[in-house]
Amino acid sequence: MTRTVDDLRNEIRVAVGRYERIESTGFTKESLAAICEALDHDVETNPFPPKAEMRAGIRSTIDGLDDDPDSADRPFRKAELEAIEETLRDQPR
Template identity: 60%
Template structure:
């Protein structure tokens, strides 16, 4: 059985040193910054930029994440799977 979006987000959070959440929710700016650092995305996280900027940077670094779509909404399930695989080194 495939993982739910909530399970994938928590797997990614744990993979970048953040905490799991009990309820399903999107990534915080801090979690997105941690993902950017983990995938070597070109973002200056000293001053955390907007979520859309970080989502675009992650999209540019991770194969399977659509960089051409509007980055104001969260990642889709297939994109979360690609990010999780990237963090696992697959």
């Protein structure tokens, strides 16, 4: 069965120690910061940087993802979520 965008987001949340969400929603700043940390991308946490900045940092650490600055202003697309989930799954815990 094909995983939905919501399924992928929840798998990523769980992989970085965050909670699954029942409702369909994008990543919070806290979740994005946890993903950055899991990918060894330094991010300030007090206060959190803008979401676009954290998404750009995540894209820059994963091979094959477009790190075009314009893409940082939008949520991750399904293919990007799949690449993020795969990268996190392949990392030692």
